[in-house]
Amino acid sequence: GESVGLHLPTLSVQEGDNSIINCAYSNSASDYFIWYKQESGKGPQFIIDIRSNMDKRQGQRVTVLLNKTVKHLSLQIAATQPGDSAVYFCAERGTGGFKTIFGAGTRLFVKA
């Protein structure tokens, strides 16, 4: 079945360093990928997305990389700040569908 998973459950970084969060997906039919940030007790917050016809997309301090050959997705956060501390989920949607399937999540700790 469809599944999206993560390599690392927790990540601890020093404030100011760059963070890289990884994700593997198994559904080769997925054509749209999203990264969400979730703070404790809140709903997911959209960070950045990428379509399967792209391999890189940049936002403000964030970059998403997509490697369809190995079904791998990553989120890079530049100059990580304490406010970036949260759980990060990758998610995917299949071709023509609207269901969003979430991966396992990575908790990011930013040390001051």
Next chain:
Amino acid sequence: GAVVSQHPSWVICKSGTSVKIECRSLDFQATTMFWYRQFPKQSLMLMATSNEGSKATYEQGVEKDKFLINHASLTLSTLTVTSAHPEDSSFYICSARPTSSYEQFFGPGTRLTVL
């Protein structure tokens, strides 16, 4: 814009009672809404897809008679947890997709605790 609200934000109930959770799109019309459940330190698991004016589509393993979904208008979907038990305690999150859009917007979640 694109705000989704949920009510209540938290609820505590006794075992055996039913609880209704509302999901509203405040500034847009949503043909489709989705309901997720999230247990502590776990990911969001899709429970069902709610389409306005039609029956909801449930994911495998989700009991449709226990989790009743009603999407009677383009701005409101409700999830009723019937005969709730302690194992139903969880964080319930909805999302809404604007008509003619590929985007989805998430609500703030509802914390359900069943005693």
